[in-house]
Amino acid sequence: MNIFKKKEAAQTEGTAEESKQKKEKKPVTLDIFDFSGDNAITVRDLDLFYGEFQALKKINMEMPKYQITAMIGPSGCGKSTLIKTLNRMNDLVEGCRVVGEIIIGGLNIYDRGVDLSALRKNVGMVFQKPNPFPMSVYDNIAYGPRTFGIRKKGELDEIVERSLKQAAMWDELKDRLNKSALGLSGGQQQRLCIARALAVGPQILLMDEPTSALDPISTGKIEELCEELKKDVTIVMVTHNMQQAARISDKTAFFLLGEMIEMGDTEQVFSEPKHPETERYITGRFG
Amino acid sequence: MTKASSTKVKDTSAKVLFIVCACLSILAVFGIICYILAASIPAFREVGFFQFLFGTRWNHNTDTYGILAMLCSTLVVTVLAVILGGVIGVFTAIFMVFWCPDRFHLRYSGPNKFVQKMVAWLNKINLRTIFDQIIKLLAGIPSVIYGYFGIIVLVQGGLVYMDPNYRGYGVLATCIVLAIMIIPTITSLTKNALEAVPAQYFEGALAMGNTKAQAVFRVVFPAARSGIISALILGIGRAVGETMAVQMVAGGMVNFPTGLFIPICPLTVKINMEMGEVVPGSLHESALMATGFVLLVLVLIITLSVNFVPKEFKGKKGTRVLQGGGENVVYRKKGLIPEILKYCGMVCAGIVVISLAAIILFICINGIPNISWNFLFGGDGYEGHSLAPAFLTTFYVIIFTLIIALPLGIGAAIFLNEYAKPGSKFVKVIRTFIDTLSGVPSIVFGLFGYLLFVQIFGRSVFAGAFTMVLVILPTIIRSTEEALRAVPMELREASYGLGASKIRTIFKVVLPSAFPGIATAIVLSVGRIISESAALIYTAGMMAVASSSVSSAIDPTNAGSTLTVFMYSFFAEGLAYEEAYATAFVLLVITFVLNLIVYFIQKRVKKKR
Numbered sequence: 059m060n061i062f063k064k065k066e067a068a069q070t071e072g073t074a075e076e077s078k079q080k081k082e083k084k085p086v087t088l089d090i091f092d093f094s095g096d097n098a099i100t101v102r103d104l105d106l107f108y109g110e111f112q113a114l115k116k117i118n119m120e121m122p123k124y125q126i127t128a129m130i131g132p133s134g135c136g137k138s139t140l141i142k143t144l145n146r147m148n149d150l151v152e153g154c155r156v157v158g159e160i161i162i163g164g165l166n167i168y169d170r171g172v173d174l175s176a177l178r179k180n181v182g183m184v185f186q187k188p189n190p191f192p193m194s195v196y197d198n199i200a201y202g203p204r205t206f207g208i209r210k211k212g213e214l215d216e217i218v219e220r221s222l223k224q225a226a227m228w229d230e231l232k233d234r235l236n237k238s239a240l241g242l243s244g245g246q247q248q249r250l251c252i253a254r255a256l257a258v259g260p261q262i263l264l265m266d267e268p269t270s271a272l273d274p275i276s277t278g279k280i281e282e283l284c285e286e287l288k289k290d291v292t293i294v295m296v297t298h299n300m301q302q303a304a305r306i307s308d309k310t311a312f313f314l315l316g317e318m319i320e321m322g323d324t325e326q327v328f329s330e331p332k333h334p335e336t337e338r339y340i341t342g343r344f345g
Numbered sequence: 346m347t348k349a350s351s352t353k354v355k356d357t358s359a360k361v362l363f364i365v366c367a368c369l370s371i372l373a374v375f376g377i378i379c380y381i382l383a384a385s386i387p388a389f390r391e392v393g394f395f396q397f398l399f400g401t402r403w404n405h406n407t408d409t410y411g412i413l414a415m416l417c418s419t420l421v422v423t424v425l426a427v428i429l430g431g432v433i434g435v436f437t438a439i440f441m442v443f444w445c446p447d448r449f450h451l452r453y454s455g456p457n458k459f460v461q462k463m464v465a466w467l468n469k470i471n472l473r474t475i476f477d478q479i480i481k482l483l484a485g486i487p488s489v490i491y492g493y494f495g496i497i498v499l500v501q502g503g504l505v506y507m508d509p510n511y512r513g514y515g516v517l518a519t520c521i522v523l524a525i526m527i528i529p530t531i532t533s534l535t536k537n538a539l540e541a542v543p544a545q546y547f548e549g550a551l552a553m554g555n556t557k558a559q560a561v562f563r564v565v566f567p568a569a570r571s572g573i574i575s576a577l578i579l580g581i582g583r584a585v586g587e588t589m590a591v592q593m594v595a596g597g598m599v600n601f602p603t604g605l606f607i608p609i610c611p612l613t614v615k616i617n618m619e620m621g622e623v624v625p626g627s628l629h630e631s632a633l634m635a636t637g638f639v640l641l642v643l644v645l646i647i648t649l650s651v652n653f654v655p656k657e658f659k660g661k662k663g664t665r666v667l668q669g670g671g672e673n674v675v676y677r678k679k680g681l682i683p684e685i686l687k688y689c690g691m692v693c694a695g696i697v698v699i700s701l702a703a704i705i706l707f708i709c710i711n712g713i714p715n716i717s718w719n720f721l722f723g724g725d726g727y728e729g730h731s732l733a734p735a736f737l738t739t740f741y742v743i744i745f746t747l748i749i750a751l752p753l754g755i756g757a758a759i760f761l762n763e764y765a766k767p768g769s770k771f772v773k774v775i776r777t778f779i780d781t782l783s784g785v786p787s788i789v790f791g792l793f794g795y796l797l798f799v800q801i802f803g804r805s806v807f808a809g810a811f812t813m814v815l816v817i818l819p820t821i822i823r824s825t826e827e828a829l830r831a832v833p834m835e836l837r838e839a840s841y842g843l844g845a846s847k848i849r850t851i852f853k854v855v856l857p858s859a860f861p862g863i864a865t866a867i868v869l870s871v872g873r874i875i876s877e878s879a880a881l882i883y884t885a886g887m888m889a890v891a892s893s894s895v896s897s898a899i900d901p902t903n904a905g906s907t908l909t910v911f912m913y914s915f916f917a918e919g920l921a922y923e924e925a926y927a928t929a930f931v932l933l934v935i936t937f938v939l940n941l942i943v944y945f946i947q948k949r950v951k952k953k954r
């Protein structure tokens with residue numbers, strides 16, 4: 059079961075092209091996930107059950123690489139459920155059963171033998187409520203790399219600095235790396251969580267209502283950050299804020315009662331939705 | 346091996362280890378039952394089971410063994426103590442929850458600056474917290490101190506004058522001492538039960554025009570009934586198993602408890618009095634084990650019966666009062682009884698405070714003058730008695746016990762909270778066994794340790810430590826579990842989301858966040874070990890005061906007395922009352938400091954949240 063080689067270390071460096079080149083140079087791939095295709099994520103005929111209850115019905119969608127895909131829909135329609143299937147966080151839920159395929163980096167992630175650790179390293183997640191660990195800023199960010207066996211101080215320092223820079227927080231935080239992360243403001247904590255997710259070099263970043271607990275200014279910062287980040291990572295974001303979806307996403311998918319009603323370019327979905335339900339929801343939420 | 350599969354192996358083997366830790370409580374309970382039963386079989390066979398249970402004479406010189414009188418003594422004393430302690434404990438809890446003011450509201454408008462400052466300072470004190478701490482302190486005071494207080498103050502200072510035979514000890518003295526000892530258990534559990542009653546019951550009753558006292562006694566109190574009954578049952582368990590304090594005030598003569606001043610010999614006392622001089626392998630030894638077995642069965646029945654307190658009848662009466670609209674409303678004009686009960690609560694709370702104050706004063710007044718550097722740390726060079734060997738033994742027992750018990754207890758807690766399906770049968774079984782283990786009386790642990798660990802290690806600090814592991818395991822499991830439960834799920838998710846394995850998540854994220862809880866567990870365990878005596882006497886040993894020395898205590902394969910046992914020897918040998926007081930003072934200070942540490946840890950945790 060040679061799924062995951064330990065030597066994948068700091069693979070995040072540089073732009074996408076560089077990392078692609080690196081991959082080509084080294085025939086021993088860093089993991090078995092291969093993100094050279096156009097779509098970062100492909101979902102095929104996905105059904106999901108919580109016990110008897112079917113929370114997702116025949117979902118089919120494709121999320122293109124280096125774009126932001128927004129998922130919208132009324133409460134309880136299954137957005138969080140879907141986003142959690144993308145890195146198998148649903149495995150933690152008792153009685154949750156998945157049928158269908160989710161292809162990420164050329165692999166069906168629900169195949170037997172897929173290494174969860176490797177999957178989650180490639181598919182990072184940012185949660186609704188900021189959830190920094192009760193440790194220092196530094197240790198928060200170093201947690202992921204340490205999980206993957208990086209122990210050298212120099213290497214970790216580098217990763218911490220790079221991740222914080224990527225999350226546009228380096229200047230804010232470089233003097234308080236050893237202070238507890240719990241002392242940061244809510245917005246800072248959330249961006250720290252993004253930096254923490256970036257530290258393991260994910261190809262995809264899942265965000266479930268990342269700004270719903272934040273004030274408008276922090277929200278703006280995170281939106282800016284997303285636009286910046288999509289150069290290097292593919293972002294999937296659940297949001298209840300229509301303006302936010304319209305502002306920053308490239309693709310938008312609309313869900314209703316466990317079904318995906320419509321997915322398309324954001325502009326198209328917002329200006330001329332194909333489905334009357336989508337229109338009703340969007341106009342209702344805008345108006 | 347690839348990383349993926351090696352993590353898997355690690356995860357699975359860790360899980361297996363945790364399950365083993367969790368099952369240890371089951372093993373311990375069965376082990377105790379089996380060992381003691383096996384050791385009692387000769388007695389049951391020789392004497393005859395019924396002859397043993399219903400015989401009224403006990404004389405080991407003639408090998409006559411019948412425990413009926415002792416059994417009756419235990420039962421009668423327990424019932425009386427629970428009635429007395431139960432009433433006081435429950436009313437104190439009611440007072441604490443509903444009437445204890447937050448702060449003093451003293452006023453002073455005079456010119457004296459000092460008095461002004463004092464008043465301001467007094468007004469700042471949080472009375473509820475103080476009361477909580479009083480109860481916890483009462484719970485932490487070692488049995489030997491209660492016994493000492495009982496014999497000197499209660500018996501020689503009061504009851505002697507009421508006893509026509511001028512003895513004072515016996516049934517009544519035992520009841521009073523036991524009542525004081527079980528009050529903390531009953532009060533704190535009752536308080537939890539009262540606080541768990543939803544606030545809307547209380548508010549609803551007030552809204553219908555009930556007075557506060559009516560609302561409390563007609564609605565909240567009945568709603569908390571099942572919790573209060575459980576509290577009383579646990580109080581009974583504690584009273585049945587208490588040894589050292591009872592031994593000092595019961596009188597130690599095998600009699601039926603036919604009067605308040607009859608000297609008696611409850612089961613625990615018989616065991617404790619004769620275990621010291623028993624010939625190994627004799628029928629006498631077996632008879633004492635059999636006595637322990639009867640005691641164990643009694644306690645098991647009592648502890649297990651808590652599980653049969655119906656949970657449904659929790660709240661029924663209370664809700665009915667609230668739901669009843671119009672004609673069903675229980676509404677009487679200002680009821681007299683609730684008002685009277687309210688004052689009962691205040692009186693009982695007063696009794697509790699006064700008892701504690703009396704014990705503390707008694708120990709301080711008699712103890713402080715006898716404290717000296719040499720007494721504390723004098724060592725072998727010092728002519729007089731010194732506590733140094735006892736400190737050393739206590740320290741060893743604490744360290745060795747914790748080294749063994751902590752990993753086991755934390756492992757069990759991890760299994761229960763992180764791996765097991767909540768509410769599954771298996772978990773329920775384990776929980777029941779943990780509760781059972783925590784209800785086993787110290788002296789039974791002592792007998793078990795004598796049968797198993799002393800056979801392995803000889804009478805030594807190690808045997809004592811292994812015995813204490815079983816004693817403190819439930820405490821560690823419970824408080825660790827509580828702490829794990831308080832760690833937010835989001836932190837675990839964050840860790841998994843970064844690709845961390847379960848085992849890494851537990852060790853790097855969950856356990857560090859639960860650290861204050863684990864620290865509390867450690868401090869509580871230390872307290873328990875320090876206050877323990879009955880479980881240690883036959884395992885770690887009880888040295889004659891004169892023969893204890895640092896040079897012997899320094900080697901943990903030797904027997905040694907811990908502080909409480911040492912204090913008991915001072916008393917039992919009847920030579921050195923001053924030293925007994927001084928030791929009691931030291932114990933009191935340690936208990937106080939440990940309580941303070943727990944308080945500050947928990948305060949910090951609360952602040953963080």
Ligand SMILES: Nc1ncnc2c1ncn2[C@@H]1O[C@H](COP(=O)(O)OP(=O)(O)OP(=O)(O)O)[C@@H](O)[C@H]1O
Nearest residue numbers: 108111113131132133134135136137138139140151
């Ligand atoms: N662990 C669970 N067990 C059982 N049912 C669940 C579980 N989690 C979610 N559900 C159900 O699945 C459905 C979808 O829930 P989900 O959380 O995905 O909705 P959502 O679209 O994210 O809603 P919101 O916008 O409120 O976050 C809901 O009906 C919910 O009740």
Ligand SMILES: [Mg+2]
Nearest residue numbers: 137138139266
């Ligand atoms: Mg959601």
